[in-house]
Amino acid sequence: xxxxxxAGESIMVKLVVSDLDGTLIDSSEQLTDTAREMARWxxxxxxxxxxxxxxxxGMTERYAQDMQVSIPYVATNGAALIAPDGVLFRxxxxxxxxxxxLRKADSMGMSIIYSEDGYEKVCRETPYILRQRAAFxxxxxxxxxxxxxxxxxxxxxICVMDSDKTGDKIDYVEDFIRRLGDQxxxxxxxxxxxEIVHPGCTKAAGVAELAKRLNIPMSDVLAIGDxxxxxxxxxxxxxxxxxxxxxxxVKPLVAYVSPYCHSAGVFxxxxxxxxx
Numbered sequence: 181x182x183x184x185x186x187a188g189e190s191i192m193v194k195l196v197v198s199d200l201d202g203t204l205i206d207s208s209e210q211l212t213d214t215a216r217e218m219a220r221w222x223x224x225x226x227x228x229x230x231x232x233x234x235x236x237x238g239m240t241e242r243y244a245q246d247m248q249v250s251i252p253y254v255a256t257n258g259a260a261l262i263a264p265d266g267v268l269f270r271x272x273x274x275x276x277x278x279x280x281x282l283r284k285a286d287s288m289g290m291s292i293i294y295s296e297d298g299y300e301k302v303c304r305e306t307p308y309i310l311r312q313r314a315a316f317x318x319x320x321x322x323x324x325x326x327x328x329x330x331x332x333x334x335x336x337x338i339c340v341m342d343s344d345k346t347g348d349k350i351d352y353v354e355d356f357i358r359r360l361g362d363q364x365x366x367x368x369x370x371x372x373x374x375e376i377v378h379p380g381c382t383k384a385a386g387v388a389e390l391a392k393r394l395n396i397p398m399s400d401v402l403a404i405g406d407x408x409x410x411x412x413x414x415x416x417x418x419x420x421x422x423x424x425x426x427x428x429x430v431k432p433l434v435a436y437v438s439p440y441c442h443s444a445g446v447f448x449x450x451x452x453x454x455x456x
Contacts (some may be wrong), residue, residue, distance in 0.1 A: 193227060193419060193454050194396045197254070197387050198446050199405035200233040200243060203423055206442045209316060211246050215443040218450060219247040227454060228394065230254070232383040234367070234375060234409050236337060237262050237298030239318070251394065257367060257409050258386030259336045259377040260298065268393075270298065271378035272334035273364055278376070279330040281356040282340070288349055291341040293319070296333065308343035338376045345371040367409045375409075384412035402453050404446050406430055421449035 198204050204215055222229045229247070232254040233240055240255050240262070252263040261268040275282070282303075286292055292303040301321040302309050309319045342349040353374045357366050366376045383405070391398055403410075403417035406426035411433065414420045420434040423445030431437050436452050438445035 191419060191453060192400050193402045194400040195228045195230070195391060195394065196222060196402045196450055197230055197232050197390075197404070197413070197417070199383075199407065199410050200231055200235060200240070202406040202425065202442075203404055203410075204231070204443050204446050205243075211243060212443045214447055216247060218443070218447040219249075221447075222450065222454075223248075225454065228396075230390070232258075232387050232403070232405070232410075232413060234383075236260070236295045236300055237267070238295075238300060252390055254383055254386030254390060255298070256295065256337045256381075257365075257375060257377050258381040258383050261386060261390060262298075267298070270336050271381055272296075272336050273338075273376065273378050274334050275325065275330045275338075277360055277363060278338065278357075281353060282325065282330075282338070285340050285349070285353060290349055290353075291339075291343065292325070293339040293341065294325070294335050295337045296335050298336070306343075308341060311343075336377065339373055340376075341373045342371065347371040350374060369408055382412045383409055384416045387413055388416060402450070404449055419453050421446075421452065423449070 219229055228251055230249050230251050230253045234257045236256050237260060244253055252261050252268055255262050260270045282292055286303055291306045291308045293300050301323045302319045303324050305322055313319050340353045350371050354368050357364055362379050364376050365379050365381050366374055368374050391401055398416055399418035401417045402419040403413050404421045405414055406422055414433050421436040422430050422434045423438050423441050425441040436449055438448040440448050
């Protein structure tokens with residue numbers, strides 16, 4: 181397995197886990213040749229590589245295929261673990277306790293994106309949804325939530341988005357979820373969005389479960405991330421890094437901050453810990 185001196189002492193890295201958005205890929209959402217080269221470089225050194233992402237399966241699988249990821253990846257902020265040959269688990273939450281909040285969010289013009297089985301649908305075509313569709317070709321499945329949905333369905337993820345970033349709207353969503361106690365876990369992304377998942381589901385928990393299945397101690401895991409939903413994962417892994425474009429609050433938590441952004445920064449961090 182890969183080894184190197186990293187911060188000046190002998191270390192062992194058996195598994196590299198990288199976030200996708202803002203870390204391995206930039207706002208174009210395209211994989212770079214650098215990312216592909218890194219995957220080959222790690223394979224040549226018998227170091228395993230995978231993702232831990234807030235994206236659902238349907239928005240992640242093409243990256244896994246492109247980089248020839250051979251082990252499971254953590255999706256939906258830890259609510260799902262997806263292997264090359266199938267779903268290892270997908271944890272869901274009921275819609276019913278969220279009904280009042282989701283109906284109000286919809287009436288306020290917020291975008292509601294939800295996933296039942298790894299593929300996202302939207303409640304309505306808001307300006308944000310239409311912009312995303314035009315730019316990236318996603319959110320084509322429009323399916324307003326019905327009373328029957330609220331009464332009986334469970335979802336792996338619900339995202340409530342305020343693309344205007346007013347602050348008050350996201351405050352309302354967060355306050356509502358907080359009042360529900362431990363029925364849900366959530367991640368707030370500034371004033372833009374809140375993502376809601378099964379209680380206890382985080383990237384950190386997903387990576388820990390993956391490492392356990394692979395019989396790899398967390399002390400031998402290198403985790404690389406850049407945003408709010410990466411913080412717990414970065415606190416848990418034995419080796420941690422971030423890219424230059426990361427949130428300011430992420431940088432003090434990691435052992436290494438690359439001087440480079442996105443995929444160049446990820447590859448740089450990998451070489452820092454594993455060595456040439």
